[in-house]
Amino acid sequence: MIWASWRRQRAQLITLLGMVVIGAGVITLLRSNMIDAINSSQLAHCVTQAIDECSAPAEVQKAFRTEWATPFQTAQILIIGLPALIGVFIGAPLFARELEQGTHVLAFTQSVSRTRWMVSKLVVALVPALIVLIVLQYLVWWWLTAAGALGPRLNGSFNPVNFGIDHVSPVGYALFAFALGTFVGVVSRRTLVAMTVGLGAFVVVRFALSGLVNDLVPAQRREVPAGSDVDLRQGGGLELEFGWLNASGQPIPHDKVSALIQACKSTPSGTPNTQEGFLACLPQSGLAKKYTSFIPESQAWQVHLVDAAIFGGLAVLLLVGTAWALRRQS
Amino acid sequence: MNSRRQPDQALPVSAEGLGKKYRRGWALRETSLVIPRNRIVALVGPNGAGKSTLMGLITGLLRPTTGEITVFGDRPTGKGLHPAVSYLAQQKPLYQQFTVTETLMFGARTNPTWDQRYAEYLIEQAAVPVDARVATLSGGQRTRVALALALGKRPNLLLLDEPLADLDPLARETVLRALITEARTQGITVVLSSHVLAELEGVCDHLVLLHKGRVLLAGDVGRLSADGTPLGELALNRMRQAAQEEAA
Amino acid sequence: MNPLTATAVGKRYRTRWAVRDCSFAIPEGKVVALVGPNGAGKSTLLRMAAGLVRPTTGELRTFDTPVNGRIHPDVSFLAQNRSLYRDLTVRELTRAVAAMNDRWSADRVREVLGLLAGVDYDAKVGTLSAGALTQVAIAMALGRLPRLLLLDEPLSDLDPLARDETLRIIMTEVADRGTTVVMSSHLLSDLREVCDHILLIDGGRVQVDGDIEEVLARHRILVGPVAEESTVEGTLVSATRTERQATLLLREARPAPEGWAGTEPDLESLVMGYLRASRERRSSA
Amino acid sequence: MLTDVIEFRIDRRSGVSTYMQIVQQVKQAMRLGLLHPGDRLPSAREVVEATAVNPNTVLKAYRELEREGLVEARRGLGTFVTKSLSSEATIGDDAPLRQELTGWMGRAQQGGLLVEDVDALYSAVRDEHYPAEERA
Numbered sequence A: 001m002i003w004a005s006w007r008r009q010r011a012q013l014i015t016l017l018g019m020v021v022i023g024a025g026v027i028t029l030l031r032s033n034m035i036d037a038i039n040s041s042q043l044a045h046c047v048t049q050a051i052d053e054c055s056a057p058a059e060v061q062k063a064f065r066t067e068w069a070t071p072f073q074t075a076q077i078l079i080i081g082l083p084a085l086i087g088v089f090i091g092a093p094l095f096a097r098e099l100e101q102g103t104h105v106l107a108f109t110q111s112v113s114r115t116r117w118m119v120s121k122l123v124v125a126l127v128p129a130l131i132v133l134i135v136l137q138y139l140v141w142w143w144l145t146a147a148g149a150l151g152p153r154l155n156g157s158f159n160p161v162n163f164g165i166d167h168v169s170p171v172g173y174a175l176f177a178f179a180l181g182t183f184v185g186v187v188s189r190r191t192l193v194a195m196t197v198g199l200g201a202f203v204v205v206r207f208a209l210s211g212l213v214n215d216l217v218p219a220q221r222r223e224v225p226a227g228s229d230v231d232l233r234q235g236g237g238l239e240l241e242f243g244w245l246n247a248s249g250q251p252i253p254h255d256k257v258s259a260l261i262q263a264c265k266s267t268p269s270g271t272p273n274t275q276e277g278f279l280a281c282l283p284q285s286g287l288a289k290k291y292t293s294f295i296p297e298s299q300a301w302q303v304h305l306v307d308a309a310i311f312g313g314l315a316v317l318l319l320v321g322t323a324w325a326l327r328r329q330s
Numbered sequence B: 001m002n003s004r005r006q007p008d009q010a011l012p013v014s015a016e017g018l019g020k021k022y023r024r025g026w027a028l029r030e031t032s033l034v035i036p037r038n039r040i041v042a043l044v045g046p047n048g049a050g051k052s053t054l055m056g057l058i059t060g061l062l063r064p065t066t067g068e069i070t071v072f073g074d075r076p077t078g079k080g081l082h083p084a085v086s087y088l089a090q091q092k093p094l095y096q097q098f099t100v101t102e103t104l105m106f107g108a109r110t111n112p113t114w115d116q117r118y119a120e121y122l123i124e125q126a127a128v129p130v131d132a133r134v135a136t137l138s139g140g141q142r143t144r145v146a147l148a149l150a151l152g153k154r155p156n157l158l159l160l161d162e163p164l165a166d167l168d169p170l171a172r173e174t175v176l177r178a179l180i181t182e183a184r185t186q187g188i189t190v191v192l193s194s195h196v197l198a199e200l201e202g203v204c205d206h207l208v209l210l211h212k213g214r215v216l217l218a219g220d221v222g223r224l225s226a227d228g229t230p231l232g233e234l235a236l237n238r239m240r241q242a243a244q245e246e247a248a
Numbered sequence C: 001m002n003p004l005t006a007t008a009v010g011k012r013y014r015t016r017w018a019v020r021d022c023s024f025a026i027p028e029g030k031v032v033a034l035v036g037p038n039g040a041g042k043s044t045l046l047r048m049a050a051g052l053v054r055p056t057t058g059e060l061r062t063f064d065t066p067v068n069g070r071i072h073p074d075v076s077f078l079a080q081n082r083s084l085y086r087d088l089t090v091r092e093l094t095r096a097v098a099a100m101n102d103r104w105s106a107d108r109v110r111e112v113l114g115l116l117a118g119v120d121y122d123a124k125v126g127t128l129s130a131g132a133l134t135q136v137a138i139a140m141a142l143g144r145l146p147r148l149l150l151l152d153e154p155l156s157d158l159d160p161l162a163r164d165e166t167l168r169i170i171m172t173e174v175a176d177r178g179t180t181v182v183m184s185s186h187l188l189s190d191l192r193e194v195c196d197h198i199l200l201i202d203g204g205r206v207q208v209d210g211d212i213e214e215v216l217a218r219h220r221i222l223v224g225p226v227a228e229e230s231t232v233e234g235t236l237v238s239a240t241r242t243e244r245q246a247t248l249l250l251r252e253a254r255p256a257p258e259g260w261a262g263t264e265p266d267l268e269s270l271v272m273g274y275l276r277a278s279r280e281r282r283s284s285a
Numbered sequence D: 001m002l003t004d005v006i007e008f009r010i011d012r013r014s015g016v017s018t019y020m021q022i023v024q025q026v027k028q029a030m031r032l033g034l035l036h037p038g039d040r041l042p043s044a045r046e047v048v049e050a051t052a053v054n055p056n057t058v059l060k061a062y063r064e065l066e067r068e069g070l071v072e073a074r075r076g077l078g079t080f081v082t083k084s085l086s087s088e089a090t091i092g093d094d095a096p097l098r099q100e101l102t103g104w105m106g107r108a109q110q111g112g113l114l115v116e117d118v119d120a121l122y123s124a125v126r127d128e129h130y131p132a133e134e135r136a
Helices: A002-040 A044-048 A058-101 A104-108 A114-150 A160-164 A169-188 A191-208 A212-216 A254-264 A275-284 A297-327 B051-059 B100-110 B116-126 B139-151 B169-186 B231-247 C042-049 C090-099 C106-115 C130-143 C160-177 C188-194 C212-218 C226-231 C267-284 D018-031 D044-051 D055-067 D096-110 D115-129
Strands: A220-225 A238-245 A289-295 B013-022 B025-035 B040-044 B066-071 B085-088 B157-161 B189-193 B206-211 B214-220 C004-013 C016-026 C031-035 C057-062 C075-078 C148-152 C180-184 C197-202 C205-211 C219-225 C235-241 C245-251 C261-263 D071-074 D078-081
Touching (some): A002 A044, A002 A058, A002 A114, A002 C090, A044 A114, A058 A104, A058 A160, A058 A169, A104 A114, A114 A169, A114 A297, A160 A297, A169 A297, A212 A238, A212 A297, A238 A254, B013 B051, B025 B051, B040 B051, B051 B085, B100 B116, B100 B139, B116 B139, B116 B169, B139 B157, B169 B189, B169 C267, B231 C160, C004 C042, C016 C042, C016 C197, C031 C160, C042 C057, C042 C075, C042 C148, C075 C130, C090 C130, C106 C130, C106 C160, C130 C148, C160 C188, C160 D055, C197 C212, C205 C267, C212 C219, C219 C226, C219 C267, C235 C267, D018 D055, D044 D055, D055 D078, D096 D115
Parallel strands (some): B157 B189, C148 C180
Antiparallel strands (some): A220 A289, A238 A289, B013 B025, B013 B066, B206 B214, C004 C016, C004 C057, C197 C205, C219 C245, D071 D078
């Protein structure tokens, strides 16, 4: 049974293998070229250090970034797009093509159960796709890490693009896209419909649910007195909420806050206020404290896990739906 | 070219040394044959014998690799069907979402020689509801609509590729009878291919038997089976013989 | 134990009943001709027996086991569209189908494919002619060593030689293993030699069910003057009339009255008579 | 291994049922001395391989022949001819009755009789000599 599924998926699997081989070659080459470029421009120490501590001339840094922006973006888009491609080209046709051509009848009239048939097809299609995704994701990570602060990593883990290509998130998206493709395929019984509808639905759901994860991870809260000039978001992280509290610790509505801040920007006489005057004015107007709730950079892995769990859970539901639809398929 | 102006004087089909080669090999080889006027021709042979290729060459959908073919004295150009020829492909391609009336309208728009009255008459004869969608018609009815579309053009030569496949026995008989009536009364030459020789018995008066791209047997049925051998048996025996010769 | 029984089986697609209130029992070892007009529900019936379609009402049993969305291990089905993996070679297809079966006879498949004139094991299934495609599909069906063989239009799109070959393969199977065969076909001339049981359905209902010889013996074709049609006794199935002459197909006919010639119908005229009746019913409905 | 002694030819257009054709052809072969007692009739499978008819029909025909006491089915071995229908009068090309008929036929042909005439003449004379029930 596995052999039969493998034989039918052979062309796709060979394509995937080709992608990995080419991807690995290209990325390795790009990475070594990039390291050469970093060394020859004497930017090596800027890789590990924060941007303001990098002593290299600004124009050298800028030149490097400009030169490498496109390759970096391409690699990121590849990993962002790969789940969608898996859904469209592997998930959607998997059953739709059989139903469309009527070849499911062949399998359904042999002694294997429909469930076993489905599982073997799923496994043969999905496992190699996931392996390819993980390998490419790792290669891209390996390359981007070598660029460090000179590359897209500078934007932090919570940058939407960085988040989408890190940790287990791509696997979650791929599972979801794949399951969505198969489900739409079984329900519509049309390959082309499954491919287009599956892609559309994936894109919509992927972005609609991208914010959801932030509410599901415990955030940290930090408060500082209004007068102090401390940066609330130390070392990046994802800010979820920011606002002002009054003396009794109640949040103050945003429109009121902006009115009060506006008022403090000028002295009672109408001249622009000094920085000290401004800071002193704030507690007097009732703006006692600033607060923020955020997810620190160090907790990014939790966010990834929850994110993957959401999409993985949806994938499982869709696969159950696929199995159900196949069982009552005629 | 005199014959161009007077198609009535020329033979419906005349082929000389006709051959067609695809990448996979010869589909038709050194075929020389003549189809006389006002005949009902059975084009028979096993799958892959070259029946569809021959039809394609007659319609001009295919270009010959070797030899020459003329249809009413003209050489098929490959640019379109000869105005005097109608062709009904095996799948009976019709627009599923069209109603019967719309299908006839389509025929009228695409054929300069369209005879709407005649087409409507054929539909009426077939008792097909004119406002029904093609998709909802039965196999037999669909064939009748396709036939009306092909005949509405008022052809002198009608080519039918497996017109009776997937029809039930009664529908076969009815379609065949309608076809013969029209061919006889309108003086149309009909070439029809079929696997089922038994049903062509007594219908066709001319036989072309193809096998592996060659003509095994061609000619007037009365002459071919002068000893009263049924057409089907005649063809089957000849085909068996060819297969045996090949094996030997 | 009957290989196939149907009890009040019905199948509705949206608003249309493809099969309705269909009951019959196929005796073991018979070769059954499943005939009827286009759209009579023959394919639906076979697909239901193969577990591909669930009946809306009633129940189908194969070897006394209800068909419940799953084909019985002793049943093989040949689908009308032949449903084979066309991108595989014949050899690969054989291997793939073998892998999907618990019981499989590679020898049987090789034997059946060997009967084919020069089938190339390394040819892609999709490149085979329609005849070879059907024969490969039948070989796959026989590889399961079935005791009931369901064939949906096994002879359509076969040329005469291939039809003869195909029927020979099927009949050899019957001779060797006593397999029960149910086959739907429009080609009555080919069914006559090979079938011994007829199941004629129309509008999804069983019209005729029984041993062909017995069924034929129960019917009479009477030819006589139109004006004296009322003198004929028996159940009229259908009739064709010219100005003067009437040809009647009758069930349970009494001896022909004076002036009428009576003969036993052959299979073809019997089926045609019922099809004619069906068309009249439909056009009057 | 036994080789086939006779081969059945099924005429699909004769209107005679397949099983009757087999019965008649066996009897015919026995009359003409082509089948002798002890000969094995082709098995159902052999017939099927040659002519694509239903094996049940073949078996039914053999049962009918067995009922008439002409053949005998031996379990696992096949069906064997047990009786002889041929006689001195019918066997071989030089049987006296046959030679007489050959002579008659030659004269008929010389006399310009058509096939239909010969058939009509033959059946008329036959019907005079053989009662109707025997002919059926």
